[in-house]
Each structure stands twice: as structure tokens, then as C-alpha cells.
Amino acid sequence: MSLATLNDIFFTAAERDFNRLMLYREAGQWLPVTTREFVTKVARVSRQLDLWGIRPGERVAILSENRPEWPIADFGSLLMGVVTVPLYTTLTPEQTAFVLNDAGCRAIFVSSDVHLLKVLSILPQTSIEKVIVMDAVDLNAVRAAGDAGAQAGQCVTMADITSQGPERLSPEIEDRARGIRADDLATIVYTSGTTGTSKGAMLTHGNIVSNILCSLQGFEMHPGLTSISFLPLCHITARHVDFSMIYHGVTLAYVPFIDRLPQALLEVKPSVFVAVPRVYEKIYAQAERQAQGLAKRTVFEWALAVGRLHKPEILAGKTPASRRWKVANRLVFSKIRAGMGGRVETFISGGAPLGRELAEWYADAGIRIHEGYGLTETSPVIAVNTPANHRIGTVGKILPNLEVRIAEDGEILVRGPSVFKGYWNRPEETKAALSDGWFKTGDIGNLDADGYLSVTDRKKDLIKTSGGKFIAPQPIENSLKLNPLVGVPAILGDKRKFPAVMISPNFPALEEWAQANEVAFSSRADLIGNPKVQALYEGIVEGVNQNLARFEKLKRVLLVADEFTAENGALTPSLKLRRRVVEDRYRREIDDLYAQAEAATAP
Secondary structure, X not given: OOOOOHHHHHHHHHOOOOOOOEEEXXXXXXXXXXXXXXXXXXXXXXXHHHHOOOOOOOEEEEEOOOOOHHHHHHHHHHOOOOEEEEEOOOOOHXXXXXXXXXXXXXXXXXXXXXXXXXXXXXXXXXXXXXXXXXXXXXXXXXXXXXXXXXXXXXXXXXXXXXXXXOOOXXXXXXXXXXXXXXXXXXXXXXXXXXXXXXXEEEEEHHHHHHHHHHHXXXXXXOEOEEEEEOOOOOOHHHHHHHHHHHHHOOEEEEOOOHHHHHHHHHHHOOOEEEEOHHHHHHHHHHHHHHOOOHHHHHHHHHHHHHHHHOHHHHXXXXXXXXXXXXXXHHHHHHHHHHOOOOOOOEEEEOOOXXXXXXXXXXXXXXXXXXXXXXXXXXXXXEEEOOOOOOOOOXXXXXXXXXXXXXOOOOEEEEEOOOOOOEEOOOHHHHHHHEEOOEEEEEEEEEEOOOOEEEEEEEHHHOEEOOOOOEEOHHHXXXXXXXXXXXXXXXXXXXXXXXOEEEEEEOHHHHHHHHHHOOOOOOOHHHHHOOHHHHHHHHHHHHHHHOOOOHHHOOOOEEEOOOOOOOOOOOEOOOOOEOHHHHHHHOHHHHHHHHHHHHHHHOO
């Protein structure tokens, strides 16, 4: 079957008879979803949407953690020509209402009673007519509690609409599904908003499918492999991966919460691992923490030194044959891989810059990470390192169906079939983002002579000191994160005389260090205020300063007692730093830091 729309992916999957199309964990065990079960439930969702009178082009929202019901709701809507609007589970009720109203959604799928109550609290402010709950929620109890929406019959459970009815699409709905065109709108994906108000990017069936056809060229994806789906499906990277895995027949194991990932890796033992840099950073930090004690550390450092000598072979996709490497692999590298299940054949990173130093460390440990790059507006992949074309420190070569050029100011511009239609209800912002078909990515980068793309930083994140010097913060932050004691750093200095850094420590590691070094503390605020801890982090920063240009050197360190997370808004749901949010949150502390520096240097 030729692939032109997302519905074609469904029909391709429906022709297979897999006993393990998907996996989910319940009551302590991993349970399968067969192809037949999946197809039946999708058909019944489509039928119900049709009975409710929801028509092609109208919008349906999905507010859920990763689970099989997510793609069931997604495909059930797409087959009808309905446009799906994924929502981040971390959104507040007010933010949720904004997206539902902005997109004009008529129905919403929610995962649990938590999200049901959130939606019911804002229901009168929206045009939502139906709420479908994936969990087996007792709606009678909700109705007994006096919710008007539930009493009016607006709420049903997923089981209500998928437990009975036809097992296949009706001829009318199948004809409609097969009649969807590539340029029909498939989804509106609201950007996570690192730099401003969230906007809905309009992606067509053809946008996403054209990207799927090219993004995994050169990778061995086939039935029998397993991939864990844990990155939020409301993010286009994760959804793109899911669509791709379903198309290639790779089994998807769903993990609803990222804190369950370590256990899932050990139980599922995936063969494909797609993650954002923050996850790779945490695995690195855990490996470094476990190599404590003189004996362990000596063996660990020796193994990495051996791995460094064989890095070219690893980056070429070969397994070194030397006896020393095999010993290093048995003693150290195999244990790092064991933490990820021990069977991963393909490691992919996307969503944010990985950082060359982190990629080098993994290569030293015998793991080749294929770093890629893209944005929501490009469906998402623009470039990716493949097994055949791999250059560490870059995001790979441009996909064959895309064009990329670098503007005079260094901004990456892209043109091709996966570039979005524009922003929903935002004609002026669409016009600003697109020029003659070229999308302005907002990223700074360069192409080398062999066609490999490197991404330096976000254009809006570049720091300009009062002396006129431009500093790209992300490479410096990535270097700092290589220290296991550093959680999330944020480079400061825009319109200031010099750069500084704010650090949210890796508190579990710091607390271990404090106990080992007899540093008493009663709270995290107490801990970061200790002079020994201050000196510790100043030393870490000074180590990074040794490799920076004079104007980039960080002259002050601000430690904060909070963890930066997606839940508290410091990170996006894809775990990128929300720089402006963090700077605004700690504005007083930042101002005090610079004021103290000014006072210290005053004559």
C-alpha cells in the first residue's frame, strides 16, 4: 500500500495479525493489545463520533498520559477526518480551557478521574459536548456528587463506546477514511511555549506522512522489535515515533509516567530507545554515581579510557574486537546498557541538543546515539544521524525531501512537504514564520561541507552582554550537566556586564555528597547556603570555564533550592528549559547576585 495519509498507516497495521501490537502494564504485569483488539476499538470510536454528529474538519481533544487508548482515540478520530488536538497533562485548568476554546473542540478524551475533574471544572467555559474517560471511572459517583455535565450525559467511559458494536469499520466510514487527502488537516499541535504564548501548529496528513517516510531511512525497523513509548504523545516527536513504529510493525510498550521508565526498561527490554537529552543526562548521572569508591572509580575510568581508543569503531557501527575492549564491556559498558534493558540496538535522541560531550561519553561507553533535529512545525524531523551517515557533534544530514539553508544571521530555514500549514487562528504569526515557503526555525546553526547540520542554540536564547558580546547558552549548559551534581543550569547575563549561571542541583546526588563530607543541613535551602556547597559548585563552574572564551566565562554562581521540572513550569513537557519563566521566577535573586558583584568591584 502506498502511504499518503495517517489513515493508510492504520490500514497497513490492520492487515497484520499481531498478538503484541502494543503492551501496557496493569496489576504488575505487561499485557498485550492484539491487532484485532486495536482495530475493533478504533472502529467503535469512529462509529461513536459519527453517531454524535462530529464531522470531518471538526476538532476533538486528547488529554492523557501514554497508553493504548491514546492511539485508539487518535486513529478513531483521524479515520473520520476529524482533527485531533493533543493536550499536555501538565496544563492548568485555565490553560486547558484556552486550548479547547482556541481550537473549538467539540469532544475530549481524558485518561483518568484527575483529568475528568479538571475538564468538568472548566466545562461551562468551553464548547465541549462529550467527555470520554479512558479509565473505568464510576460516573454514577460523579453524577451523585452533583456535576451538571455528568448528569446531562456529557460523560461516558471508553468502555461504554468500545465494548460493543461492529468489529470493523462500516463501509461508509471506511470510504470516508480512504477518501481523506494528504493536504487535509490531521492535527493541531500546540507548542509547549519556551518563548511565549502557546500556538497551534496545523499539520496535515501529508506533512506527517512525508516525514515518516524519510525520517527512519537507513534504520532497521521491523516486526519483532519493541520500543517504549514514554515521551508525552501530545508532543509531535513522540507521536511521530508512535506512528512510525505502528507503520513498521514494531511493538509499542506504553509507559504513562516517566518515573516508571527505569522499571519498564528492565521489564520490557526494548530494542529501540528514543529519548530526549534530559533522559540521557539522567542515565549518565546514574552511571557516574554508581561508580563511587576508589576501586569502582578506577575500573570505571580505565574502561572509558579503553572505550575512547575504540570510539571510531563504535561511531562506525562496529563492535571492537580487542581483548581490552571486551573486558571493559563486560565490567562496565554492559552494566550501563543493562540499566536500559540490555537489548537496545538503536539509540535515538531528539527534542533538544544532546551536547557533544554527552554524545562522546556514550560513545566511549560503547553506545552510538543517533541525534536528530526538528520542530513541531516541521512534523518534526529536519535532519538525523543514521547508521550509514553519522557524524558526532551534528544532528546529521538533511532529510532527502527537504531543503535547508542558513540565513545571513545564522538562522536555519527549511522548506519541503513536512512544513506545516501555519498557526491556527494566527494569520500574522503564520506570515512572520513563513516566507516563500521557507520556515524560519528560530534556531542558529550551520551546514558543513559534507552536508551535516549543526545547531548552536535558539535565536531568542542568545545572550547579549552589555558589552555587545553574544553567548550561546546551551553548549555551556550541556557541559555543566555532565557533572552528576548539576541538575538543570541556566546561563544568565542578557544585557548584563558579564555572564553567570543559576543551578538547580541534582539534590539526591548533592545530599549523598553532603553526608559523605559531613555537611549538616535541615533543608535544601540550608544545604545550598552552606559555604562548602557553594565552593563545590564554584569549582564545578570553574572547571567548565577552562574551556570557554574569556567573554563566556561564568563569573558568579546562583544556587536555588528548587528542582526545575515540567510540573512546576520550569521545563517544557519535553524537558527543555523555559528560560524566560525561570528568569522571571528568580528575578529578585538574580538582581541581588549582580548587585553584590557590582558592589564588590566598586572603587
